[in-house]
Amino acid sequence: MNQLSDKLVTHLKQFKHMAIAFSGGVDSTVVAKAAYLAVEEANRFSSTSSNNGKRDAYKAIAITADSPSVPRSEIESCIQIAQEIGIEHRIVSTDEFQNPSYLQNDGSRCYFCKSTLYQRISKELSTDSQWIICSGANLDDLGDYRPGLTAAAELGIRHPLIEVGFRKAEIRELASYWQLPNADKPASPCLSSRIVPGVMVTRDRVAKIEAAEAWLVDQGLTNCRVRLHENDLARIEIPIDQIPRFAIDPLRSQLVDFFRQLGFAWVTIDFNGLQSGGMNHLIPLEIKQKFTKIPNPF
Numbered sequence: 146m147n148q149l150s151d152k153l154v155t156h157l158k159q160f161k162h163m164a165i166a167f168s169g170g171v172d173s174t175v176v177a178k179a180a181y182l183a184v185e186e187a188n189r190f191s192s193t194s195s196n197n198g199k200r201d202a203y204k205a206i207a208i209t210a211d212s213p214s215v216p217r218s219e220i221e222s223c224i225q226i227a228q229e230i231g232i233e234h235r236i237v238s239t240d241e242f243q244n245p246s247y248l249q250n251d252g253s254r255c256y257f258c259k260s261t262l263y264q265r266i267s268k269e270l271s272t273d274s275q276w277i278i279c280s281g282a283n284l285d286d287l288g289d290y291r292p293g294l295t296a297a298a299e300l301g302i303r304h305p306l307i308e309v310g311f312r313k314a315e316i317r318e319l320a321s322y323w324q325l326p327n328a329d330k331p332a333s334p335c336l337s338s339r340i341v342p343g344v345m346v347t348r349d350r351v352a353k354i355e356a357a358e359a360w361l362v363d364q365g366l367t368n369c370r371v372r373l374h375e376n377d378l379a380r381i382e383i384p385i386d387q388i389p390r391f392a393i394d395p396l397r398s399q400l401v402d403f404f405r406q407l408g409f410a411w412v413t414i415d416f417n418g419l420q421s422g423g424m425n426h427l428i429p430l431e432i433k434q435k436f437t438k439i440p441n442p443f
Contacts, residue, residue, distance in 0.1 A: 149311070149319045150179070156309050157183035162276040164266055166302075167207035167234070169223035171320050171327050172281030172313075174230075176305055178323055180205035180279065181232040206233040208266050213242055213348045214258070214335040216355050226326060239265050242348065252292075252342045258335070259293035263300045279303045284312045331368040332421060341374045341424055353407045360403050364396065368419060378411040379404055385418035 157163065157180050165177045187203040207230075209223045220236065227234035239261050241247045247257040263278055270276045280297055283306040287294075297304070306316060320328035336351040344350075350373055357371040357379065370382040381400075383391065391400060391414060404412045 153179040154183045158187050160277050161203050163205045165207045165279045167209050175316050176281050177207045178230050209236045210239045210262050211236050212239045214337040248346045250346045256292035256296050259296040339372050379409040381414045382419045
């Protein structure tokens with residue numbers, strides 16, 4: 146066990162029952178793997194040290210949200226990764242698309258999404274107060290606008306990667322050490338995050354985005370975003386070195402034809418390339434101030 150592994154696993158052994166909000170990204174995967182190892186070690190110790198021979202079981206489960214904003218490919222990936230880790234895995238349906246505050250997409254959408262997710266996970270668990278819910282948030286997330294962290298703070302969600310001081314570099318290093326299949330996987334926020342603030346989230350719009358991005362992946366891209374703006378305008382973000390390939394025929398005309406078949410009225414490629422959090426500057430300052438809160442340090 147290397148130092149990063151030992152640090153995270155040791156930290157998690159203090160918790161008896163852990164539920165990990167598992168998106169299939171590298172961050173939550175590392176937390177799920179560490180929780181599984183912590184539980185295995187704790188259970189071995191408790192079963193050998195118990196005077197009455199009874200096993201004082203520790204538990205860890207990974208819980209994945211299933212909603213229209215989650216690509217089907219991501220759900221399948223979660224199932225496969227959880228099986229590889231060996232951790233118990235559950236998929237739960239969430240109903241954020243029933244919440245008008247989520248659908249209006251004023252810049253606080255993620256707050257309502259995470260509130261729904263964590264409350265749904267709580268319902269999935271037993272009433273045993275020993276359960277804690279863990280996210281995959283890391284120190285790098287604190288430098289960006291993350292309204293979901295406000296929801297987490299309000300509901301007492303733990304952030305093990307923040308608590309042990311891990312940034313993305315350490316997380317990927319640990320994922321590689323554990324030979325996790327998504328160690329190099331790019332970040333993949335939900336489909337609703339592709340819709341520009343101020344434009345309502347709908348099932349039709351996220352379905353169009355999912356199909357559009359799947360087409361781009363089929364053309365050989367490993368990381369891309371299709372941003373949906375007003376009047377059904379698609380703004381495509383891809384790595385800068387890939388732009389020339391998509392800007393000339395025959396791929397250009399194929400792209401335009403396919404996107405128009407999906408219902409996009411306008412098709413553009415952003416010359417700034419792929420940008421994480423590239424639409425945060427469109428969120429009103431009052432919304433950012435209302436939904437910004439540092440996670441509980443515990």
